[in-house]
Amino acid sequence: xxxxxxxxxxxxxxxxxxxxxxxxxxxxxxxxxxxxxxxxxxxxxxxxxxxxxxxxxxxxxxxxxxxxxxxxxxxxxxxxxxxxxxxxxxxxxxxxxxxxxxxxxxxxxxxxxxxxxxxxxxxxxxxxxxxxxxxxxxxxxxxxxxxxxxxxxxxxxxxxxxxxxxxxxxxxxxxxxxxxxxxxxxxxxxxxxxxxxxxxxxxxxxxxxxxxxxxxxxxxxxxxxxxxxxxxxxxxxxxxxxxxxxxxxxxxxxxxxxxxxxxxxxxxxxxxxxxxxxxxxxxxxxxxxxxxxxxxxxxxxxxxxxxxxxxxxxxxxxxxxxxxxxxxxxxxxxxxxxxxxxxxxxxxxxxxxxxxxxxxxxxxx
Amino acid sequence: xxxxxxxxxxxxxxxxxxxxxxxxxxxxxxxxxxxxxxxxxxxxxxxxxxxxxxxxxxxxxxxxxxxxxxxxxxxxxxxxxxxxxxxxxxxxxxxxxxxxxxxxxxxxxxxxxxxxxxxxxxxxxxxxxxxxxxxxxxxxxxxxxxxxxxxxxxxxxxxxxxxxxxxxxxxxxxxxxxxxxxxxxxxxxxxxxxxxxxxxxxxxxxxxxxxxxxxxxxxxxxxxxxxxxxxxxxxxxxxxxxxxxxxxxxxxxxxxxxxxxxxxxxxxxxxxxxxxxxxxxxxxxxxxxxxxxxxxxxxxxxxxxxxxxxxxxxxxxxxxxxxxxxxxxxxxxxxxxxxxxxxxxxxxxxxxxxx
Numbered sequence: 001x002x003x004x005x006x007x008x009x010x011x012x013x014x015x016x017x018x019x020x021x022x023x024x025x026x027x028x029x030x031x032x033x034x035x036x037x038x039x040x041x042x043x044x045x046x047x048x049x050x051x052x053x054x055x056x057x058x059x060x061x062x063x064x065x066x067x068x069x070x071x072x073x074x075x076x077x078x079x080x081x082x083x084x085x086x087x088x089x090x091x092x093x094x095x096x097x098x099x100x101x102x103x104x105x106x107x108x109x110x111x112x113x114x115x116x117x118x119x120x121x122x123x124x125x126x127x128x129x130x131x132x133x134x135x136x137x138x139x140x141x142x143x144x145x146x147x148x149x150x151x152x153x154x155x156x157x158x159x160x161x162x163x164x165x166x167x168x169x170x171x172x173x174x175x176x177x178x179x180x181x182x183x184x185x186x187x188x189x190x191x192x193x194x195x196x197x198x199x200x201x202x203x204x205x206x207x208x209x210x211x212x213x214x215x216x217x218x219x220x221x222x223x224x225x226x227x228x229x230x231x232x233x234x235x236x237x238x239x240x241x242x243x244x245x246x247x248x249x250x251x252x253x254x255x256x257x258x259x260x261x262x263x264x265x266x267x268x269x270x271x272x273x274x275x276x277x278x279x280x281x282x283x284x285x286x287x288x289x290x291x292x293x294x295x296x297x298x299x300x301x302x303x304x305x306x307x308x309x310x311x312x313x314x315x316x317x318x319x320x321x322x323x324x325x326x327x328x329x330x331x332x333x334x335x336x337x338x339x340x341x342x343x344x345x346x347x348x349x350x351x352x353x354x355x356x357x358x359x360x361x362x363x364x365x
Numbered sequence: 366x367x368x369x370x371x372x373x374x375x376x377x378x379x380x381x382x383x384x385x386x387x388x389x390x391x392x393x394x395x396x397x398x399x400x401x402x403x404x405x406x407x408x409x410x411x412x413x414x415x416x417x418x419x420x421x422x423x424x425x426x427x428x429x430x431x432x433x434x435x436x437x438x439x440x441x442x443x444x445x446x447x448x449x450x451x452x453x454x455x456x457x458x459x460x461x462x463x464x465x466x467x468x469x470x471x472x473x474x475x476x477x478x479x480x481x482x483x484x485x486x487x488x489x490x491x492x493x494x495x496x497x498x499x500x501x502x503x504x505x506x507x508x509x510x511x512x513x514x515x516x517x518x519x520x521x522x523x524x525x526x527x528x529x530x531x532x533x534x535x536x537x538x539x540x541x542x543x544x545x546x547x548x549x550x551x552x553x554x555x556x557x558x559x560x561x562x563x564x565x566x567x568x569x570x571x572x573x574x575x576x577x578x579x580x581x582x583x584x585x586x587x588x589x590x591x592x593x594x595x596x597x598x599x600x601x602x603x604x605x606x607x608x609x610x611x612x613x614x615x616x617x618x619x620x621x622x623x624x625x626x627x628x629x630x631x632x633x634x635x636x637x638x639x640x641x642x643x644x645x646x647x648x649x650x651x652x653x654x655x656x657x658x659x660x661x662x663x664x665x666x667x668x669x670x671x672x673x674x675x676x677x678x679x680x681x682x683x684x685x686x687x688x689x690x691x692x693x694x695x696x697x698x699x700x701x702x703x704x705x706x707x708x709x710x711x712x713x714x715x716x717x718x719x720x
């Protein structure tokens with residue numbers, strides 16, 4: 001297959017997304033008389049999208065292999081609850097409580113992945129069952145009582161990165177991007193240089209408030225790691241191959257089952273991270289935490305250009321998708337709109353994004 | 366472990382509703398027919414702490430009165446609740462208590478029960494458009510009123526944020542109505558400005574957190590009081606206030622006297638909660654249900670509450686406003702929360718003196 005039209009298509013898509021985001025921001029900026037774009041609101045906005053983002057970046061990899069994971073919301077709720085119980089009730093040290101939740105997440109993910117990979121149960125069914133199972137387990141574990149873990153636990157959801165450290169991280173990211181620019185040529189060079197401005201801009205805005213929120217930094221680190229895995233490792237490239245053309249991948253010797261099991265384990269791990277952040281952010285683990293978050297995660301991935309047909313999607317696109325949805329929530333809340341508008345608008349944008357995707361495929365691919 | 370034991374008891378109650386239990390034997394009160402009275406309790410959900418209490422207390426009191434209770438919870442699913450109620454009628458309950466998830470769709474349950482000659486008591490939430498025999502609850506509008514009154518007495522002027530519950534929950538609208546009854550005159554006079562009035566989807570704390578964060582952003586932290594409809598959303602709002610070092614300065618209301626809310630009241634970050642002594646409601650419901658099952662008059666004074674079809678005779682209990690000053694004499698004295706749980710995070714000198 002010729003790659004030129006593909007990259008062109010991807011660039012066109014990314015551009016429409018950024019344009020859509022710009023339109024949304026400008027509208028809210030004007031409607032809120034500038035409050036929307038204040039450093040404080042942007043910092044909170046970034047934090048409000050952190051849990052969905054953590055799930056969405058993992059969801060990209062799942063969807064890329066042409067599977068789906070409907071259990072992530074319930075899984076995040078359960079694991080956030082488990083971490084809170086381990087720390088608060090069982091008196092585990094914080095690090096151990098976190099590790100325990102993450103390990104449990106990876107294990108549950110692996111079990112689901114194994115059912116999908118080796119027993120060939122459709123992932124829709126496995127994870128639908130998983131969702132119900134995890135919801136029940138959370139209810140049983142908490143007994144309907146909210147569990148409020150102590151201060152050290154909440155740190156992870158509420159702390160800010162001190163500004164010098166924030167700048168150090170920004171410089172690191174920028175240096176990396178500039179290095180990429182020097183290796184590129186022509187238009188790609190300009191693309192990298194343009195992107196190199198982003199970390200600086202982002203850090204400047206965040207530091208103008210209280211610094212980069214810790215969960216947001218976590219999102220960026222996780223996203224970077226997944227991006228490296230997806231784009232620059234043989235493992236990642238095989239995931240795209242599996243989703244793009246399963247038979248071709250099979251005949252070229254890819255061990256499909258193993259890859260799928262690993263992807264689901266990874267998703268479970270991220271469910272653990274998201275759950276811990278969720279509990280820390282809200283300040284307590286509740287018996288229906290995480291409800292419907294799987295849909296937000298899938299929507300973010302799909303709006304960000306991940307194709308449900310498999311083989312296509314990027315981690316950064318999913319973050320952009322999550323940002324668009326979080327912006328809608330945040331802006332409408334600032335404007336005090338009636339609650340029914342948020343789901344209506346989000347639903348519309350989701351369908352519009354997929355529709356745009358399909359038409360562009362037919363026209364350009 | 367206790368949850369395990371409870372589960373076992375429940376399973377036993379389901380599988381063998383005819384089994385007599387020891388406590389009932391001792392009480393020795395069997396109805397005229399010789400068979401033990403069987404109360405059906407169709408619940409919306411067990412996802413909140415309070416419903417576990419409702420269930421446990423009701424079972425306990427009914428047991429003392431010599432009745433068995435069949436319990437099914439529908440996890441917020443209307444269709445499931447209807448079929449569960451039907452199943453309990455099939456099992457031959459003498460009276461049916463219903464805490465409906467959806468007051469409208471539960472009307473079918475009332476019809477089915479009446480066809481089987483079984484009286485229906487709407488528990489905590491009203492069933493609309495149906496011939497309900499009795500409604501037992503706390504005065505929900507009064508709950509909202511108490512929340513607003515408490516805040517208004519302490520901050521008669523300033524910026525207020527109103528965070529309601531799930532817009533799909535009828536009670537959430539009643540709380541809101543009660544709150545606005547108190548706030549409206551002050552808003553008209555210009556003393557109070559509502560800077561945000563939003564509903565937290567599904568009563569989720571994380572929704573309340575976002576609403577509060579955004580309200581603080583918009584007003585540059587100038588919020589004097591938060592009318593939070595229950596303790597869950599209060600918790601979310603307080604998280605946002607803590608972030609801005611406003612917790613304890615901005616007043617926050619609540620409802621339900623949940624453990625975490627009582628802890629916050631003791632620590633000073635939440636101003637008040639409305640305590641609904643569920644024990645009174647559950648006990649009274651068990652007593653009334655047993656009387657109805659025996660076809661005796663319940664002997665309580667009622668007042669009519671319209672459900673769209675008729676004025677349902679209702680037993681409405683008065684809730685209690687609880688703050689730092691009466692936390693010990695109400696919630697803790699009732700055994701609703703334990704003193705060592707509530708004050709756990711605080712230094713010993715802040716603990717109340719033990720009687």
